[in-house]
Amino acid sequence: MSWSWNLGRLFGIDTRVHASFLLVLLWAGLSSFNSAGTLVAALAGVVFMIAVFASVVAHELGHALTARQYGIQTRQILLLPIGGVAQLDQGHMRPKVELLVALAGPVVSFLLAGVLFTFAAILGGDLSPDTFLGSLAWTNLGLAVFNMLPAFPMDGGRVLRAALSSRMGHIRATQIAATLGMVGAALFFALGLYTGRFMLLLMATFLYMAARGESRVMPHPGPRRVIDPNLLQDGDDPREVLIVRSPRGRLWLLRH
Numbered sequence: 001m002s003w004s005w006n007l008g009r010l011f012g013i014d015t016r017v018h019a020s021f022l023l024v025l026l027w028a029g030l031s032s033f034n035s036a037g038t039l040v041a042a043l044a045g046v047v048f049m050i051a052v053f054a055s056v057v058a059h060e061l062g063h064a065l066t067a068r069q070y071g072i073q074t075r076q077i078l079l080l081p082i083g084g085v086a087q088l089d090q091g092h093m094r095p096k097v098e099l100l101v102a103l104a105g106p107v108v109s110f111l112l113a114g115v116l117f118t119f120a121a122i123l124g125g126d127l128s129p130d131t132f133l134g135s136l137a138w139t140n141l142g143l144a145v146f147n148m149l150p151a152f153p154m155d156g157g158r159v160l161r162a163a164l165s166s167r168m169g170h171i172r173a174t175q176i177a178a179t180l181g182m183v184g185a186a187l188f189f190a191l192g193l194y195t196g197r198f199m200l201l202l203m204a205t206f207l208y209m210a211a212r213g214e215s216r217v218m219p220h221p222g223p224r225r226v227i228d229p230n231l232l233q234d235g236d237d238p239r240e241v242l243i244v245r246s247p248r249g250r251l252w253l254l255r256h
């Protein structure tokens with residue numbers, strides 16, 4: 001992606017940050033300065049935002065390193081102001097692999113929250129979001145819970161698809177997860193309008209487009225071959241076969 005800088009390689013994976021991240025840091029510094037009125041507070045706000053994005057990188061590494069266990073490489077981890085994304089090389093994974101890769105990110109965030117809460121408890125015992133450690137712990141817990149929402153493009157949407165795939169096939173499962181994603185995004189958008197929060201509107205728009213993208217990519221999840229319906233063999237799983245009508249009216253089956 002253009003307008004992004006390389007932060008270096010983590011476990012052999014290029015990690016890049018989008019240029020607009022500078023605006024997020026600026027906003028973090030300014031809003032901290034506004035509420036506390038000191039430069040130290042402004043600096044703490046910037047450091048906190050960097051710590052949040054380090055948490056996001058850890059979450060994405062959870063996905064990427066689990067995927068690597070199954071021979072799937074990650075092109076890059078990209079940090080955007082609205083979150084991170086690990087761009088995996090393979091779009092179509094076996095349901096069990098997809099389930100494990102999708103779960104790995106939220107699991108890392110849960111573990112990080114646990115470690116941070118433990119440190120906060122040892123260093124003074126304040127687990128509220130008012131302290132640096134407490135706030136970072138709650139943010140990681142929020143990352144884990146938010147990402148487990150059962151709707152594309154959240155990790156929970158992938159977990160849902162993987163779970164449904166074995167019962168109704170890849171196509172139906174993806175349609176359900178993508179539809180839930182679009183409904184969820186619409187709800188976020190309504191919430192944004194209701195509360196007047198611009199960031200929510202922006203995030204809802206991004207989530208909607210990502211969910212719609214998933215629903216479109218879906219019927220082409222990998223190499224397919226066209227087969228004559230007459231050649232459908234015993235033992236073929238009809239749920240993994242897509243029936244299409246050719247311009248001449250012939251029926252064809254597309255098998256994944």
Ligand SMILES: [Zn+2]
Pocket residue numbers: 059060063105106147155
């Ligand atoms: Zn994730």
